[in-house]
Amino acid sequence: MDLSSLQSIQKQLASRSISSRELTQYYLDRIAKLDSNIGSYLHVDAEGALKAADSVDAKRAKGESLGALAGIPISVKDILCTRSMPTTCASKMLDGYMSPFDAHVVERLHQADAIILGKTNLDEFAMGGSTETGYRGPSRNPWNVDRTCGGSSGGSAASVAAGLAAASIGTDTGGSIRQPAAFCGVCGLKPTYGRVSRYGLIAYASSLDQAGPFGLTVRDLAIVLEAISGHDHRDSTSLQIENEPFAEAIEKPIAPYRVGFVPEHLDSPGLDPEIRQKLVEAIELYRKLGCEIVSLDLPHHRFAIPTYYIVAPSEASSNLSRYDGAHYGFRAEMDKNRGSADSPLVAMYKRSRSQGFGSEVKRRIMLGTYTLSAGYYDAYYLKALKVRRLIRQDYDSAFTRVDAILGPTTPTTPFELGAKKDDPVQMYLEDLYTVSANLAGIPALSIPMGTHSNGLPMGLQLQGAPLSEAKLLAIANAYHREISYQPQIAFS
Ligand code: GLN
DSSP: OOOSOHHHHHHHHHTTSSOHHHHHHHHHHHHHHHHHHHOOEEEEOHHHHHHHHHHHHHHHHTTOOOOTTTTOEEEEETTBOOSSSOOOTTOGGGTTOOOSSOOHHHHHHHHTTOEEEEEEOOSGGGOOSSSOOSTTOOOOBTTBTTBOOOSSSHHHHHHHHTTSOSEEEEEESSSTTHHHHHHHTOEEEEOOTTSSOOTTBOOSSTTTOEEEEEESSHHHHHHHHHHHOSOOTTSTTOOOOOOOOHHHHTTSOOTTOEEEEOHHHHTOTTSOHHHHHHHHHHHHHHHHTTOEEEEOOOTTGGGHHHHHHHHHHHHHHHHGGGOSSSSSSOOOOOOTTOOOSSOHHHHHHHHHHHHHSOHHHHHHHHHHHHHHSTTTIIIIIIHHHHHHHHHHHHHHHHTTTOSEEEEESOSSSOOBTTTTTTOHHHHHHTTTTTHHHHHHTOOEEEEEEEEOTTSOEEEEEEEESTTOHHHHHHHHHHHHHHTTOOOOOTTO
């Protein structure tokens, strides 16, 4: 069996050299054998997956028409609502929660005849960069289990890297698809804001959140993106656009595209020298392929982290106010001997929220409540919105000169589990290269660019103008073709 790309899996299914049931069983067996060590899944739906696989096999046997992902086993980040499985956001607050509906992305996967294996681990409510803050414990990097797999969609990235799913769906608010993709040696794409419906994606920061694919190859990203994107009236920010044939677009010639880079980013002292070296080689490679190389300045980029860490917590504090112990989710036991002056209702809210949320989520709620409070709104939130606009304008002017901006996804290779858990500022600084794409709403992807001398993966990031995914995927694919990239699956 060749499981190194969706295309090869599709061929084997189409020629019936393997059935969808056999394939699904193969992944389920691997999960049973390996995932206790990785912790990529919070919930595995073996029965549902096998049933779906049988139905695809039956349709195929009858010669019925099949969806684009027919029979392909996929994992889904546990922040996307599923009717047939719990949706917890890795939070005690939503322990055991069953959504009455499927997220738009999940509906699309079903329509495409994909097999959903289960729900993957994340940082609680997607707030974090290491998949360590969830109430069920961390996920681990399949290439070195003492290291982080990144986050917040770490479970999704790890499931693909360890061959526990053929592809996965994650979400990216400030880097949560790209950073774990880079850390786990897989491909990941954050689409243009509004390309993929957020209906049923549990909100962290609504103006930044976007769902997107993980896969072993650039073509895998294109295939899955095609299946999940497109207009949806239930998300008011969903764009009125036609779906594009992304998989077809990736083979298009990339000369004479112009590829930009920001010298200041490559010369930043925090950037690992081997990552820097690979990026320099990538620039040379694009030059060789006939692209024009343009050096750029993004003057407001240095404000991206502070801007993001005002905008995202502000929106989070508002979005998470709904978890009050009454509507759904966790409700704390009442303390009969309580000595507080609070009314029973207020006491219930306080106890439920204190016990239901973990410390990182509480930190974000406090930060956001502060930046939105009457006395500080103008000084922090409003100012951050203005800087956000300047960051977007930097990109707008850059994309009049280039077709894509190349750079690192992360400053370093995966750090040790626990290393930054108690130092939030260090953790936030990890997002240096990723958050600005979310602030600007532009598409960005991360693809593997080889292995560091420490044995860990390194990621190349490409950012593009709004709705330029087809071009971005073609540019990424050309790089992989040129370096004769071979997808790697851990424990194979
Ligand atoms: N690490 C960033 C944060 O903690 C990004 C998370 C995300 O993209 N969901 O907010």
